[in-house]
Amino acid sequence: MVECFVYDITESLLSKLASYVYEEASRAYGVYNDLRGIKDTLSIVKGVLLDAEEKKEQNHGLREWLRQIRNVCFDAEDVLDGLDCQNLRKQVLKASGNTRMKVDHFFSSSNSLVFRFRMAHQIKHVRCRLDKIAADGNKFGLERIDVDNRLVERREMTYSHVDASGVIGRESDREKIIKILMQPHPNGDGYGDQSVCVIPIVGIGGLGKTTLAKLVFNDKRMDDLFQLKMWVCISDDFDIRQILIKIINSASASAPTIALAHQENIKNFDIEQLQSRLRHRLSGQKYLLVLDDVWNDNRAKWTQLKDLIKVGAVGSKILVTTRNNSIASMMGTVPSYVLEGLSLENCYALFNKWAFKEGEEKKYSNLIEIGKEIVKKCRGVPLAVRTLGSSLFLNFNLERWEFVRDHGIWNLKQEKDDILPALKLSYDQMPSYLRHCFAFFSLYPKDYGFTGPEVVNLWVSLGLLRSEVGSQKPENAARLYIDELHSRSFLEDFEDFGKLYYFKVHDLVHDLAQYVAKEEIFVVDSGTRNIPEQVRHLSVVENDSLRDSLFPKSSRLRTILFPTDGVGVDSVALLDAWIARYKFLRILDLSDSSFETFPNSIAKLEHLRALSLENNRRIKRLPQSICKLQNLQALTLRGCVELETLPKGFGMLISLRKLFITTKQSILPEDEFASLVNLNTLSFEFCDNLMFLFRGAQQFKSLEVLLVQSCRSLESFPFHILPKLEVLFVIRCEMLNLSLNCENPIERLRMKFLHIEECPRQQTLPQWIEGAAETLQTLLISNLHSLEMLPEWLTAMTHLKMLHIVNCPQLLYLPSDMHRLGALEDLTIDGCSELCRKCEPQSGEYWSFIAHIKHLSIGETREGKLLFQMQKQIRLKLQDLKN
Incomplete structure (x- = not known):
C-alpha cells in the first residue's frame, strides 16, 4: 500500500527543489543544472502518478515502478538534506570564530572542496536513476492528471429495510434517537425556520450508524x-x-396510493422541474428524511439542498448518518448523537450469531474462551465482530481460531463489505498528505496514549508536514492535521487542554494504519525472525531477541523507535552497528536503554532530527561529538538521573527546538542556551541541585513552552527573560516561590496554558499571572495545600476556557465576579470540601455564579484522571524517578 504515498513524496521534493534556498545552494556548489534536470523529470513523473495509482492494482509492473519512484525520491531527499547540513555547519563556523574548529573542518569530509565533489557525484547519480525510471514508465501508457479529482469508491447504496430481530445491543440507542425525534425542534435551523430539525448520528465506520437509522425509520x-x-x-x-x-x-x-401518478421518468427533468416537483410533494407534509452515509463537507451544497426541502410542516425531521464530526456539526441543528461501541456481552452474542448456527456453540466449549478473546479485538464495533465471526463460520479448527485471535485484522482475508474495506473508505477519502501522517500511528503499540508534543516531533522529524503550511509553526500545522483526523472519527479518548492534548487510536484504526503502512513500517517483537530490506521505519516493542543479524543491511532506515515503557537496548555494539549502517536516520529513540557510555560516532548521523535517551539511568556523560548534529531538532535527556553535565558546546545545536533535561548540574551555562536561537520547548526535571534557572539579563526570545518538575532546590526564575512563553508547567518544586524575583514582570504575557502543582509555598497565585489576562486559556491548580484564596483579578481572564482546581483544602472562596468569566467552558473543583459544598447544584451559594458553564465537575475525580494520563504520556515517570 505504500505506493499510495508516492504522490505526496514527489510534491514535497518538488517544493524543496523550487525553493530559493536550494537554488542558491545548487549554484554555489556547481550542481544547478543537474538539480534542474531532476526537477523537470520529476514534474513529468508527478503528472502521471495519479493515473498510475488508479491502475496499479491490475498491474504488478506498475506497482514496482511506483516503488522505484518512491525510493529514488527518498534518496534525492537525503542528498538535498546534505546541502542543508553543509549550510548549517557554515553557520556554526561563522558564529564560533574558532580557528581550531575551522582547521578541523577543512581536513574533514565536510570541507567545501570535498563536499562539492561528493555532492556533484551523488546528484548526477540520482538524476541518471530518475531519468531511467521515468523512461521505463512510458511503456505503461499513463495519462497526465494534474489535479486529484478522482472519486473515492464508496460502499454500495443502502436501503431502509432491517430485520430488527437480528440487531443486537442497539435498543437503548434507538429509544434515545426516537425521543429526540418526538421532541419539538428547540432552536430552529439558524435561518428562523422552525419546520426542520437535523439530527446527526456520527461514529467510526462499521459502528452501526446505518443499522440504528433503519431501526428508527422502521419503528x-x-x-x-x-x-x-x-x-x-x-x-x-x-x-x-x-x-x-x-x-x-x-x-x-412511501405513499403507494399515489405512487403510480409519479412514475413518469423524472430522470429527464431539469433542476427547475425537479425542485418544483419536490417542493410540491413535501409542502405541508410532516416528514422524516434519512440522509444515510454523508461525506460532503461543502457547506454551500448542503445549504442549497436544505433550502429546497425546508417546505415541510412544522415538526419535520432529518436524520443524518456520517463518519465525520465536522460534517455532523455543519448539518446538525441539535448536538450530534455520538454512537458508542457495543458492550462486550452484546459483542459476544453477535459473534456467536455469525460464527455458529443457532445453539451450535454449546458443542465447542474449547472455542468459547478463544471466541471471547477474539471479540475483545473488535472494541465494540459490530462490523468487526461480524467480519471475524463470519470468517470462522463452520470452521471449528482450533488452530484457525487461534490464528484469528493472534493476528491483526489486516492480516485476514476481507470481503468488500467487511470491516477493513469499510474503514479504508474513510482512509481513501483523506488527502494524501494526511494519509501519510496517519500511517505512522502504526509505529506505536495498540492502546498507546499520544500527546501533542510527540506527534509534532514525529511528523516534523520525518518531514511529513505540507510545504503549504511551512510558514506556520509546526505545532500549529500538526494540530490542524490532528483536528482533521479527529473529525473523521479516527481518534478517540481525545482530551483537549488547548495548547496540549492527549488521544488514543482505536484498535481497528490501528489495524488499518498497519495495513496501509506494511511495506514502509515494521514493528519488532519477540516473534520477529527477519525484517524486510525495504522497511524505512522500525519500532521495537519487545527486546527479547535483539541482534544485529535481525536488522536490514540496507542504509535506508530513517526511524528506530522504542515506544514501550521498559523496553530499550543495552548493547553498545548493536548501537555502533546502527550508527555505522543507518547514516540517514532521522529519528533515533533509545528510551529506557541502559548505556554507561554513548559512542563518539553519533556525529556521523548528520541527518538526525530527534534523539532520545530518556530514562537511561546509567549514563553519566555525553560525548562532545553530539554537538556536531546541526540538524538535531529534539534532544531528550529526561530521566538520565546520573548525567553529571551537559556536553560542552551544545550551543552549536542551532536547529534545536525541543530540549528535555535531567542533570546533576547546579549552574547552567547561560551562553550556551542563548545560542539555541530556535529553542521552542525546554524542560527541567529531577534536577535536584539546580537553585536558579537563569540569572542573567539575556532574553530567550524563542522559548514558548517551559516545564519545571521535581527540582527540589529551585527557588525562583525570572519571567522577564521569557517574553514569548505560552505554556508553563510547575510541578513538585518544594522550595519554589513563584512570586520571588519577579519585580520587573512583563506587563503583558502571552501565556495560554498554566499548570501549578505541589508548590507548598504558594498561599496565593502570583500576581504576574494578571499579565496574561488577555491570553490565558487554561489554568490548572492542583495540590496547593497552602492556597487560601483566589485573587479577584482572576475574573479579568477574558479568554479563560478551562479552570481546574484540585486538592486545595484551604481554599474556601471563589472570586465574587465569577460571572465575568464569559469564555469559561470547563470548570472542575475537587478535593476542596468546603468549596465543593458551596458549589453544589441548586443549593450552593456559588451555584448561580457557575450554573451556566457548559462542562461542570464538582467533587469528582476527572481532573486527577486527566492529569495522570497526560503526565504518563508526556513520560514524566514520577513514580520511577522521585527520590
Whole structure:
C-alpha cells in the first residue's frame, strides 16, 4: 500500500527543489543544472502518478515502478538534506570564530572542496536513476492528471429495510434517537425556520450508524408521528440533482396510493422541474428524511439542498448518518448523537450469531474462551465482530481460531463489505498528505496514549508536514492535521487542554494504519525472525531477541523507535552497528536503554532530527561529538538521573527546538542556551541541585513552552527573560516561590496554558499571572495545600476556557465576579470540601455564579484522571524517578 504515498513524496521534493534556498545552494556548489534536470523529470513523473495509482492494482509492473519512484525520491531527499547540513555547519563556523574548529573542518569530509565533489557525484547519480525510471514508465501508457479529482469508491447504496430481530445491543440507542425525534425542534435551523430539525448520528465506520437509522425509520411510532418517510443514501458524490431525484422517488414509494401518478421518468427533468416537483410533494407534509452515509463537507451544497426541502410542516425531521464530526456539526441543528461501541456481552452474542448456527456453540466449549478473546479485538464495533465471526463460520479448527485471535485484522482475508474495506473508505477519502501522517500511528503499540508534543516531533522529524503550511509553526500545522483526523472519527479518548492534548487510536484504526503502512513500517517483537530490506521505519516493542543479524543491511532506515515503557537496548555494539549502517536516520529513540557510555560516532548521523535517551539511568556523560548534529531538532535527556553535565558546546545545536533535561548540574551555562536561537520547548526535571534557572539579563526570545518538575532546590526564575512563553508547567518544586524575583514582570504575557502543582509555598497565585489576562486559556491548580484564596483579578481572564482546581483544602472562596468569566467552558473543583459544598447544584451559594458553564465537575475525580494520563504520556515517570 505504500505506493499510495508516492504522490505526496514527489510534491514535497518538488517544493524543496523550487525553493530559493536550494537554488542558491545548487549554484554555489556547481550542481544547478543537474538539480534542474531532476526537477523537470520529476514534474513529468508527478503528472502521471495519479493515473498510475488508479491502475496499479491490475498491474504488478506498475506497482514496482511506483516503488522505484518512491525510493529514488527518498534518496534525492537525503542528498538535498546534505546541502542543508553543509549550510548549517557554515553557520556554526561563522558564529564560533574558532580557528581550531575551522582547521578541523577543512581536513574533514565536510570541507567545501570535498563536499562539492561528493555532492556533484551523488546528484548526477540520482538524476541518471530518475531519468531511467521515468523512461521505463512510458511503456505503461499513463495519462497526465494534474489535479486529484478522482472519486473515492464508496460502499454500495443502502436501503431502509432491517430485520430488527437480528440487531443486537442497539435498543437503548434507538429509544434515545426516537425521543429526540418526538421532541419539538428547540432552536430552529439558524435561518428562523422552525419546520426542520437535523439530527446527526456520527461514529467510526462499521459502528452501526446505518443499522440504528433503519431501526428508527422502521419503528411503528414513526408512522404515527410522520405523514411521510423517505430514505436516501448519499454515498456517492453530493450531486444536488441526483439527490432530489432520490428524495422524490422515495417520497412516492412511501405513499403507494399515489405512487403510480409519479412514475413518469423524472430522470429527464431539469433542476427547475425537479425542485418544483419536490417542493410540491413535501409542502405541508410532516416528514422524516434519512440522509444515510454523508461525506460532503461543502457547506454551500448542503445549504442549497436544505433550502429546497425546508417546505415541510412544522415538526419535520432529518436524520443524518456520517463518519465525520465536522460534517455532523455543519448539518446538525441539535448536538450530534455520538454512537458508542457495543458492550462486550452484546459483542459476544453477535459473534456467536455469525460464527455458529443457532445453539451450535454449546458443542465447542474449547472455542468459547478463544471466541471471547477474539471479540475483545473488535472494541465494540459490530462490523468487526461480524467480519471475524463470519470468517470462522463452520470452521471449528482450533488452530484457525487461534490464528484469528493472534493476528491483526489486516492480516485476514476481507470481503468488500467487511470491516477493513469499510474503514479504508474513510482512509481513501483523506488527502494524501494526511494519509501519510496517519500511517505512522502504526509505529506505536495498540492502546498507546499520544500527546501533542510527540506527534509534532514525529511528523516534523520525518518531514511529513505540507510545504503549504511551512510558514506556520509546526505545532500549529500538526494540530490542524490532528483536528482533521479527529473529525473523521479516527481518534478517540481525545482530551483537549488547548495548547496540549492527549488521544488514543482505536484498535481497528490501528489495524488499518498497519495495513496501509506494511511495506514502509515494521514493528519488532519477540516473534520477529527477519525484517524486510525495504522497511524505512522500525519500532521495537519487545527486546527479547535483539541482534544485529535481525536488522536490514540496507542504509535506508530513517526511524528506530522504542515506544514501550521498559523496553530499550543495552548493547553498545548493536548501537555502533546502527550508527555505522543507518547514516540517514532521522529519528533515533533509545528510551529506557541502559548505556554507561554513548559512542563518539553519533556525529556521523548528520541527518538526525530527534534523539532520545530518556530514562537511561546509567549514563553519566555525553560525548562532545553530539554537538556536531546541526540538524538535531529534539534532544531528550529526561530521566538520565546520573548525567553529571551537559556536553560542552551544545550551543552549536542551532536547529534545536525541543530540549528535555535531567542533570546533576547546579549552574547552567547561560551562553550556551542563548545560542539555541530556535529553542521552542525546554524542560527541567529531577534536577535536584539546580537553585536558579537563569540569572542573567539575556532574553530567550524563542522559548514558548517551559516545564519545571521535581527540582527540589529551585527557588525562583525570572519571567522577564521569557517574553514569548505560552505554556508553563510547575510541578513538585518544594522550595519554589513563584512570586520571588519577579519585580520587573512583563506587563503583558502571552501565556495560554498554566499548570501549578505541589508548590507548598504558594498561599496565593502570583500576581504576574494578571499579565496574561488577555491570553490565558487554561489554568490548572492542583495540590496547593497552602492556597487560601483566589485573587479577584482572576475574573479579568477574558479568554479563560478551562479552570481546574484540585486538592486545595484551604481554599474556601471563589472570586465574587465569577460571572465575568464569559469564555469559561470547563470548570472542575475537587478535593476542596468546603468549596465543593458551596458549589453544589441548586443549593450552593456559588451555584448561580457557575450554573451556566457548559462542562461542570464538582467533587469528582476527572481532573486527577486527566492529569495522570497526560503526565504518563508526556513520560514524566514520577513514580520511577522521585527520590
